[in-house]
């Protein structure tokens with residue numbers, strides 16, 4: 001299972017993929033009493049664009065050799081989900097896990113992820129998803145790039161690596177258009193949901209992928225973090241209150257009849273409004 | 275807790291808006307943010323400033339004043355065009371340290387999010403994402419309260435960062451209405467020094483295609499399809515075309531690839547403010563409803579009389595959208611012929 005590692009020019013490519021485990025959106029229920037999100041009953045999954053990010057990294061590994069490391073900050077239950085990435089072709093998982101990391105906002109999350117990635121030694125590219133399906137801030141990729149002092153290309157659907165010039169080119173999607181950007185390595189790339197077909201896991205790899213030694217867990221002490229920057233303590237933002245969402249009063253009038261009859265009533269209403 | 279590069283005591287009573295522009299026009303979301311900031315500043319006795327980075331941007335300065343800015347901080351340099359996160363972060367960072375605003379706002383657009391995400395880390399401050407409303411708590415000395423959805427049905431969370439400055443937030447396009455501009459209104463232009471050198475610039479723009487993508491936030495009529503329309507977006511398209519509107523969708527059809535993600539309405543999609551929203555085959559999940567709560571009138575069509583969407587609708591039709599919509603298209607066509 002050891003990868004071929006060293007490319008012809010002697011450089012060992014190292015691609016990192018940041019992956020987060022999120023509750024499946026369709027299974028998150030709203031508690032009718034408290035009206036808070038009830039994630040307890042929801043099964044989890046890997047954040048969908050993170051699978052596209054992994055696929056992009058694996059394609060580069062297929063082509064240039066080297067290794068793919070998965071990095072995730074989260075509780076121990078993330079582990080089995082992440083191991084699927086190993087059975088798809090990644091080489092190792094680094095799980096940054098410590099009670100002290102809990103309650104992190106994006107400043108603390110990006111700091112912690114950056115410390116983890118720095119501990120890996122030299123890396124060429126760090127892939128992220130464009131945004132998570134729960135927090136959905138999209139702030140992690142640029143924030144991580146900033147802590148690492150790497151260049152970035154976000155919202156990418158395609159990448160091309162030029163090993164000789166040591167640059168990466170990415171197609172960045174924008175509303176109604178796109179741009180092709182080129183930055184030197186190392187760089188952070190955020191990947192658009194659905195831009196490729198993540199490969200199936202290779203069932204023959206499963207026993208290997210689920211061997212204990214495939215996962216390294218790093219705590220706050222292992223990462224030698226400055227504790228003022230992690231978890232709740234390192235998070236400038238706080239939830240200072242909850243409020244009822246302002247909702248507009250609606251008329252709630254039912255229109256009844258055959259499709260033709262209600263269509264006529266709707267057409268009348270539309271004429272009045274517009 | 276680690277401190278930001280400057281704290282509340284050193285911050286100026288000012289709201290700054292990052293002014294995004296493309297092809298010589300200010301992005302609408304920047305004008306929305308100026309409008310909102312003006313209202314907040316008037317109530318608080320604060321200043322509003324626009325941060326304008328680009329090349330040959332002079333004509334935009336007047337616009338910023340007309341929409342409510344008291345000051346425009348301008349960096350005019352060829353290397354600032356087009357937007358690159360590398361150059362804009364560097365210049366915005368210097369400007370912020372110079373002006374020390376209490377609040378810094380960006381549109382939650384691809385460029386706004388990239389810039390804000392890097393700047394917040396460089397400034398060691400917090401960043402509230404995708405606010406649906408903003409308030410200033412003056413009793414606490416000007417704490418910005420960002421209202422965000424996503425924590426549960428009918429609940430909004432109020433996010434603050436009392437000890438860090440600037441208080442950064444991104445706001446979705448379409449959330450705030452535009453105020454009316456005051457042509458001839460003026461203010462102070464503050465030129466910024468730009469120390470960028472071409473040989474130090476690392477991001478190369480190889481190709482750039484600018485387009486006007488679909489902008490659901492500006493559609494006067496929105497016809498939304500949920501899982502219950504079973505992929506028949508062609509019907510909705512026909513209806514939308516008749517009404518001069520656009521087609522939107524709930525998340526499931528987007529996830530299934532039946533329609534583009536840029537058309538997703540709701541918490542993780544677009545927040546719209548059409549005159550009329552016609553919602554077909556959507557149950558009315560809270561994460562969806564936030565996307566249409568600013569609509570003038572909501573019409574819902576759903577087979578299930580108990581569907582929550584009816585609570586959020588002015589006119590509700592219990593019925594099969596695949597029958598009602600074709601009938602409505604017929605009725606509207608007949609009307610046209612009559613006129």
Ligand SMILES: Cc1cc2nc3c(=O)[nH]c(=O)nc-3n(C[C@H](O)[C@H](O)[C@H](O)COP(=O)(O)OP(=O)(O)OC[C@H]3O[C@@H](n4cnc5c(N)ncnc54)[C@H](O)[C@@H]3O)c2cc1C
Pocket residue numbers: 018019020047049050053071072073074104105106107109113127128129130131132134135136137138139140141237400401402403404422423424425433
């Ligand atoms: C409803 C809600 C609203 C929130 N609002 C804010 C807010 O306004 N400001 C704020 O600072 N925080 C906010 N948070 C907290 C924020 O979600 C967390 O900080 C989270 O750890 C990272 O942010 P994200 O999920 O938004 O990531 P995004 O930036 O959306 O994720 C992009 C990519 O970064 C990578 N990534 C993200 N998290 C991890 C991880 N833990 N491990 C590995 N890779 C990762 C993945 O590749 C992912 O696809 C919010 C959380 C919730 C649930």
Ligand SMILES: Cc1cc2nc3c(=O)[nH]c(=O)nc-3n(C[C@H](O)[C@H](O)[C@H](O)COP(=O)(O)OP(=O)(O)OC[C@H]3O[C@@H](n4cnc5c(N)ncnc54)[C@H](O)[C@@H]3O)c2cc1C
Pocket residue numbers: 024025026028133134424499500501502503523524525526527538539540541542543544554555556557558559560561562575576577578581593594595596
């Ligand atoms: C963090 C998070 C963020 C989210 N963000 C969003 C978001 O931005 N936007 C969004 O939309 N969702 C979002 N969701 C998902 C949301 O919770 C709902 O799952 C989703 O809105 C449901 O879509 P729907 O109403 O189309 O489907 P369903 O809930 O399956 O409803 C389908 C409806 O169609 C009706 N129906 C069936 N057949 C017909 C017919 N022939 N004619 C008429 N009616 C029919 C049914 O009665 C039913 O009410 C988010 C979820 C989470 C957890």
